[in-house]
Amino acid sequence: MKNDAPESKLSFAETLDRLEEVLQKLESSECPLEEAIELFEEGMNLVKLGRQKLDTAEKKISILLKEAGEFVPFEDGGGRE
DSSP states (O other): OOOSSOGGGSOHHHHHHHHHHHHHHHHSTTOOHHHHHHHHHHHHHHHHHHHHHHHHHHHHHHHHHHHTTOOOTTTTGGGOO
């Protein structure tokens, strides 16, 4: 079920791809309960990882925009919790 590489080593695109795979398996009516629980846990970890990667990207963009004296759209946290 799980990839050989640790989840933290996945790129953002790979994280989304794996999350899509997990969702497809969970939506399958043939997914046993035990596997569904493991997949749900993996999916939650992938969502957390994806959010962390987005936050990191936003911070980098904000720094670059500040250095260039441009408007910084992410400064207020973007309204996300």
